[in-house]
Amino acid sequence: MRGRMNAGLLVGGVLVGMVVLAALVSFFWTPHDPTLVDAAGKLREPGDGYLLGADKFGRDTFSQLMVGARTTLYVGIVAVGIAAVVGTPLGMAAGMTPRGWLSELIMRVNDLVFAFPALLLAVMLGAVYGAGTLTAMIAIGVATVPAFARVARAATLQVMVTDYVLAARAAGRRRPAIAFRHVLPNIGSVLIVQASVSFAIAILAEAALSFLGFGTRPPTPSWGRMLQESQELLFSTPRLALWPGLAIALAVLGFNLLGDGLRDFLDPKLRRIRAEG
Amino acid sequence: MPSHAGTPLIEARGLTRVYHRPRSSLTKPGAAVEALREVSLTVGRGERYGIVGESGSGKSTLLRLLCGLDRPTSGSIRFDGREITGLPERRLRFLRENLQIVFQDPMSSLDPRMRVRDLVAEPLVALGLPVGGRVAELLEAVGLPAEAAERYPHQFSGGQRQRIAIARALAPRPKVLVADEPVSALDVSVRGQILNLLADLVDELGLTLVFVSHDLSVVRHVCETVAVMSAGEIVETGPVDDVWAAPAHPYTRALLAAVPTLEGLL
Amino acid sequence: MLKVDGLTVRAGSVELVHDVSFAIGPGERVGLIGESGSGKSLTALSLMGLLPEGVAASGTARLGDRDLVGVPESRIKELRGREMSMVFQEPMTALNPLMRVGAQVAEVMTLHGRARREARARAVELLERVRLSEPAQIARAYPHQLSGGQRQRVMLAIALANEPGLLICDEPTTALDVTVQKQMLELIAEVAPALLFITHDLAVVASVCERVLVMYGGRVVESGPIREVFARPRHRYTEGLLAASKLTPRGTRLPTISGSVPPAGRFPDGCVFRNRCPHATPACETAPELTGDGHAFACWHPAD
Structure with a gap:
């Protein structure tokens, strides 16, 4: 038995689906080589096989967007993955021992990392290990850990005071089993929402880093770098900024909507709306 | 059923539990609240023991202590002759195998994301006991169809959910069943079904029953012995019919007078 | 004072309350009894214009000369808290x-x-x-x-x-301790101008109200003066509910109603109680009317 599809889930799913599709197809086919510099086709207008035109180096915008989707997803998955894998257990551990020293330690270190701007961290890592997609992803991931840990802790605290956790303890369950069988499934929907929101933030962060020159290196296409390169032509050829900007906005919107929609969809209590009499 | 047969199964002596409120000032520690003060009780083998009290009486705290879910500030609890206070969870296995609980609200005491099969089997899995065909057997014993095993708690009515909770509690073949207000969240028309079922199971399986309720008339139907609690203490205890007929403590009298009845009207 | 006629509440295609009619005179105290899913709270909420999203009421309800059903929210808002007001079950969430x-x-x-x-x-x-x-x-x-x-x-x-002229109480004492409940009930009975008292507890309603409506499956199945209804219930549901409310001595079996209350929309056609009723016959496949002066009931095979 599954819940009704809601509008947010549908729109979010379609937007995210488009990004994923573009990224997957780009492995096999793009209209043109997105990295091919073509002096003759410089600032080519849309049409004639170039759906969205070409940039100042003559590279096809549409092809760049497709491959850029790949970068975007790659960054999002790795960054959110790091944050979820590190942050969730930390948050759960803190939530399951609310009065212990462990909880204090985790949450204070968390505050410390949280207080440190993600972009600054990325710039520092970039300066030390060299700027690139990987350093950007790690920096964004590390900076997102506290968000996950906090959400996981808050949700765990709520689950730990429920009767079913008490019932599980009375049944003889130990802490690890309670963590995996009761806490994790019940905070899952909250984590999924957090993941999609973090995914959206990671996309923005990668775009910002690439825009600043600390993210994806040329010639790998990235939406953020496309924006940066279009900067000087913003008034003469606005379409060069419009398309990557639109792609970023829609992808971020898509992930946010998907997260909200999934939360409602996955909640068994909301699945069946019972009329109370 | 003879009461007080043989040695006591549960023996609590001088139980006190002090909680500390979270501190609200940097210099002073949080205020201490005595939830339970010097409480002693004895539950015999096969006895049906009722604990009556209102919110804040300490009955929930007492229950948690008896079930080894919390530790007393002072005092001791012996279960079947063995001390349980202060034992770490890994050494409470004998208690978990022999004492199981049915909670008040079956909606919140059953994990909404687990299937009934896994819920009922949970005590067995947790204690490393064989599951085998036990789930089907238990569901039948509480009057639920075998197909119920594949479904989730929210697909059942309140009364059916409480049956699931009872099946789960009986899974490891405990000696003692602790029921914490098991019918107060249920509709009147199903309350009788659950109380009858509990009585049948206690009879058939020769269980000792600890039954907690705010309602003395329900306890009178179910139990032989009652302890009345108020403000963290047991104020009166004895055979339930005696307490009902001639309450000695002023609080018990007030409690009895306050219960609305149909009899007076008709 | 309050006159409700043919009140029906629907959520989409599911009928949650069906054709409910009753009246409350000035100073009168009326109880509305029902278990979860009976439609008792929805009946009250529709009078207050507080039905949840996606749930709509039809029929008529008049407080004095003002319509309560089928009028814009803004009109009811003027009445709410002035001509009629409501006390809910959970006092913690209702206060800021x-x-x-x-x-x-x-x-x-x-x-x-x-x-x-x-x-x-x-x-x-x-x-x-x-x-x-x-x-x-x-x-x-x-x-x-x-x-x-x-x-x-x-x-x-x-x-x-x-x-206000009318006070509606929805399980006002369910969350309270019995000793506190008693004082609260006495207070309500004393101060209420005209009262609609909603509860699942028969003994509670008996201590506050003069007249009672018994709801099951979104319908009023029996109504009348409380002493008459409780002393001589005619509908088989009321009869079963009263029997189930009395606790017999220890060691005896409690009388029960078989099965459980179906979820909304799953009640049988005809008499809503027939799938749980020990006296049901094929005649019950046709819905019985609520008939009788004063003490009315909707049952083909009433108790004597």
Whole structure:
């Protein structure tokens, strides 16, 4: 038995689906080589096989967007993955021992990392290990850990005071089993929402880093770098900024909507709306 | 059923539990609240023991202590002759195998994301006991169809959910069943079904029953012995019919007078 | 005072309340009994214009000469809290945790056009009227500083603030301890102008009301003077419910109603109780009318 599809889930799913599709197809086919510099086709207008035109180096915008989707997803998955894998257990551990020293330690270190701007961290890592997609992803991931840990802790605290956790303890369950069988499934929907929101933030962060020159290196296409390169032509050829900007906005919107929609969809209590009499 | 047969199964002596409120000032520690003060009780083998009290009486705290879910500030609890206070969870296995609980609200005491099969089997899995065909057997014993095993708690009515909770509690073949207000969240028309079922199971399986309720008339139907609690203490205890007929403590009298009845009207 | 005629409440295609009719005279105290899913709370909420999203009422309900059903929200808003008011089950969630209770009592009066200072003074009077000791001190307290019983008294003070003609109480004492419940019930019976009292507890309704409506599956299955209905129930559901409410001596079996209340929309056609009724026959596949003067019931095979 599954819940009704809601509008947010549908729109979010379609937007995210488009990004994923573009990224997957780009492995096999793009209209043109997105990295091919073509002096003759410089600032080519849309049409004639170039759906969205070409940039100042003559590279096809549409092809760049497709491959850029790949970068975007790659960054999002790795960054959110790091944050979820590190942050969730930390948050759960803190939530399951609310009065212990462990909880204090985790949450204070968390505050410390949280207080440190993600972009600054990325710039520092970039300066030390060299700027690139990987350093950007790690920096964004590390900076997102506290968000996950906090959400996981808050949700765990709520689950730990429920009767079913008490019932599980009375049944003889130990802490690890309670963590995996009761806490994790019940905070899952909250984590999924957090993941999609973090995914959206990671996309923005990668775009910002690439825009600043600390993210994806040329010639790998990235939406953020496309924006940066279009900067000087913003008034003469606005379409060069419009398309990557639109792609970023829609992808971020898509992930946010998907997260909200999934939360409602996955909640068994909301699945069946019972009329109370 | 003879009461007080043989040695006591549960023996609590001088139980006190002090909680500390979270501190609200940097210099002073949080205020201490005595939830339970010097409480002693004895539950015999096969006895049906009722604990009556209102919110804040300490009955929930007492229950948690008896079930080894919390530790007393002072005092001791012996279960079947063995001390349980202060034992770490890994050494409470004998208690978990022999004492199981049915909670008040079956909606919140059953994990909404687990299937009934896994819920009922949970005590067995947790204690490393064989599951085998036990789930089907238990569901039948509480009057639920075998197909119920594949479904989730929210697909059942309140009364059916409480049956699931009872099946789960009986899974490891405990000696003692602790029921914490098991019918107060249920509709009147199903309350009788659950109380009858509990009585049948206690009879058939020769269980000792600890039954907690705010309602003395329900306890009178179910139990032989009652302890009345108020403000963290047991104020009166004895055979339930005696307490009902001639309450000695002023609080018990007030409690009895306050219960609305149909009899007076008709 | 209040006259309800053919009230029906639907959520999409599911009928949750079917053709409910009753009247409450000035000063009269009427109980509405039902288990979960009976439609009793929806009946009350539709009178208050507080039905949840996606749930709609039809039929007529008039308070004095004002229509309550099928009129715009803004019209009911004027009546709410002035001509009629409601006390809910959970007093903690119904009060604003960040506002002193005296101000909350005063607010309902200023909303309906009373001067601020006058409202403040009257708030303290009202708190005294619901028998809160040291009302001036209580007025300055925040909800979390009060006990459950005190909070429910504050809710009652808010409900009474504008001297409404009708008070609706939805399980007002279910969350309270029995000793507190008793005082609260006595208070409600004393101060209510005209009362619609909703509960699942037969003994509670017996101690407050004069007349009773028994609801099951969204229908009124029996109604009448409470002594008559409880002493001589005619509908088989009422009969079963009364039997199930009495606790027999230890060692005996409690009388029960078989099965459980179906979820909304899954009640049988015809008589809604027939799938649980020991006396059901094929005749019950046709819905029985609620018939009888004074003591009415909707059953083909009534108890004697």
